[in-house]
Amino acid sequence: MKRKNLITLGIVTTLLAGLLTGCAGKAAEDADGKAAKAIEITNVSYDPTRELYEAYNVEFAKYWKEKTDQEVTVTQSHGGSGKQARSVIEGNEADVVTLALGYDITAIEEAGLIEAGWQSEFGNNSAPYTSTIVFLVRKGNPKQLTDWDDLVAGGVGIITPNPKTSGGARWNYLAAWAYADKAFGHDQDQILEFMKKLYQNVLVLDSGARGATTTFVENGQGDVLLAWENEAYLSMKEYPGEYEIVTPGISILAEPPVAIVDSVVDDRGTREVATAYLEYLYSDVGQRIAGENYYRPSNKTIAEEFKDVFNLELELATIDDELFGGWDKAQAAHFDDGGTFDRIYDGETQE
Amino acid sequence: MRRSRKKQVIPGFGISMGVTLTLLSLIVLIPMASLVINASSMGFSTFWETVTDKRVLAGYYVSLLCALTAAVVNAVFGVILAWVLVRYDFPFKRFLDGLIELPFALPTAVAGIALTNLYSDKGMLGHFLGQLGIKVAYTRIGIIIAMVFIGIPFVVRTIQPVLEDMDSQYEEAADVLGAGRARIFFRIIFPEIRPALLTGFGLALARALGEYGSVVFIAGNMPFKTEIAPLLIMGKLEQFDYHGANAIALVMLAFAFLILFAINSLQIYYNKFTKQ
Structure with a gap:
């Protein structure tokens, strides 16, 4: 009886395995058959770049066809930055990643998929475009919010995502921190006190940046949304006349970096096209597409063309400033368990 | 052989x-x-530290409290819904019957966004409730509503077949012998549907405990107030802290197991009890 069971189990397992490998084999064949003529690459990105890459991929395909006479299709994937990084680590075959934080790309590097030194592989710390954190307020700015210190006043409702689960929210947090550091002359206790007050005014901590936008825009919660500049402009475009953008006195230079996933491109033989894909982001065409989608072009001359859109005079702290000391340090000091963000919500001040 | x-x-x-x-x-x-x-x-001391962190403990509490409340609500309304669908005839009955399954089919994130939109203080229902001083979205009540939504089919669909198969002769006999309506329900009908009700309750509870997609949108996710345990797991994953996420997941699994175990034990006890 037992032996018979075992035999049956063996047969079933073999059949299943055969079925699975059979399918896989067929899929591989299809891909090879096409590869001779056209080429396909996958760009794993984060949420707010959807519109940007939609436009860019069309332009890049044109450029690549002209240059090499080869058809290229770019498959896009969007989601929360951390989630996307994890999917790449766990085997999602991305040729290039274009994420919200260097921290997420470093995680892929640590998993052995990206070679060290990716951050200097392309210009401007491998960030072809930058962004910053601004305030999106309701029309007429009824609460008269002009800078960070207005946000801690009583009765102001803030919407920002949770820095524990959202890459974008970490920029928000650090932008506020940069303000407090300047305002209180590096006094840790006072900075923490300010941050505590700020987060006490937060009504909803969504899990991602798009969720926070929905809460503010669709569900009408809060007086101010701390948002990526490009997200704020998209909301303005979608609901003309209902919102205003306020640029605070100081914010942070968000540099969403790009990188080639070395192990994947070597495996698939797509290094050349993947490199061209990221390099072309720095071309005048690529830079203008970034600007048109409300990302700040890293090329100064092109950025000048958009000076009516962006406040180029805005004082911007950077993650590599002494204050934060790069992503690894900032992540450990502020967002890992026991960091400053956890201390803000230590439980005693709640309920 | x-x-x-x-x-x-x-x-x-x-x-x-x-x-x-x-x-x-x-x-x-x-x-x-x-x-x-x-x-x-990960070693016992780190494991223990992770799973007994103040914020994590608050997360279990919110998850358990809301899931239990939601399951109780589902049990009560599930019985009524099943009763109406089995015992009465009315127009659009089939349509209503089909609607019950919708929470199964709908992606939970869609449900979460729709419910939030409806119950936020600017939403259609939330606006009305707000005037009565009740805030639903971004509070624990909101979490419970999302959990009721995803759990209701479990209760209805487990009770329905039992009610359908029930022989009405017993009720008639009880009626002839002079039992009141309440007595008929509690002495004749309820014991029959109790096993199915317990199963449905357990399923709805376990489902609510693990629910993430719909709850995160309506919860507000404020630490210590409306932060559910599954969100803390996601938070750990987002920090690439696989071990920490694993540890909390394991505790949640233990909770679910204990609950289902308790319900099954109760079921066995009742079965013996009624057979004797």
Whole structure:
């Protein structure tokens, strides 16, 4: 009886395995058959770049066809930055990643998929475009919010995502921190006190940046949304006349970096096209597409063309400033368990 | 060999058991075991520290409290819904019956966004409730509503067949013998549907405990107030802290197991009790 069971189990397992490998084999064949003529690459990105890459991929395909006479299709994937990084680590075959934080790309590097030194592989710390954190307020700015210190006043409702689960929210947090550091002359206790007050005014901590936008825009919660500049402009475009953008006195230079996933491109033989894909982001065409989608072009001359859109005079702290000391340090000091963000919500001040 | 073959009257035991074991291993047992193995590699003191962190404890509390409340609400309304659908005839009955399954089919994130939109203080229902001083979205009540939504089909669909198969002769007999309506319900009908109700309650509870997609949108996710345990797991993953996420997941799994175990025990107890 037992032996018979075992035999049956063996047969079933073999059949299943055969079925699975059979399918896989067929899929591989299809891909090879096409590869001779056209080429396909996958760009794993984060949420707010959807519109940007939609436009860019069309332009890049044109450029690549002209240059090499080869058809290229770019498959896009969007989601929360951390989630996307994890999917790449766990085997999602991305040729290039274009994420919200260097921290997420470093995680892929640590998993052995990206070679060290990716951050200097392309210009401007491998960030072809930058962004910053601004305030999106309701029309007429009824609460008269002009800078960070207005946000801690009583009765102001803030919407920002949770820095524990959202890459974008970490920029928000650090932008506020940069303000407090300047305002209180590096006094840790006072900075923490300010941050505590700020987060006490937060009504909803969504899990991602798009969720926070929905809460503010669709569900009408809060007086101010701390948002990526490009997200704020998209909301303005979608609901003309209902919102205003306020640029605070100081914010942070968000540099969403790009990188080639070395192990994947070597495996698939797509290094050349993947490199061209990221390099072309720095071309005048690529830079203008970034600007048109409300990302700040890293090329100064092109950025000048958009000076009516962006406040180029805005004082911007950077993650590599002494204050934060790069992503690894900032992540450990502020967002890992026991960091400053956890201390803000230590439980005693709640309920 | 020969003896055992005689024992099985129905043919095909070998192959069906083989399929069962293979699938169960691939889909349930091996992933569950990997959860335990993964957590055991982190050392007991770190494990304990992670799972008893103040914020994590608050997370379990919110999850358990809301899931329990939602399951109780589902049990009560599930019985009524099933009763109406089985016992009465009315127009659009089939349509209503079909609607019950919608929460199964709808992606939970869509449900979460729709519910939030409806129940936020600017939404259609939330606006009205706000005037009465009740805030639903971004509070624990909101979490419970999302959990009721995803759990209701479990209760209705487990009770419905039992009610349909019930012989009305017993009710008639009780009626003839002079039992009141309440008595008929509690002495005749309720004992019949109790096993199904317990199963439905357990399923709805376990489902609510693990629900993430719809709850995160309506919860507000404020630490210590409306932060559910599954969100803390996601937070850990977002920090690439696989071990920490694993540890909390393991505790949640233990909770779910204990609850289902308790319900099954209760079921067995009642079965014995009624048979004697």
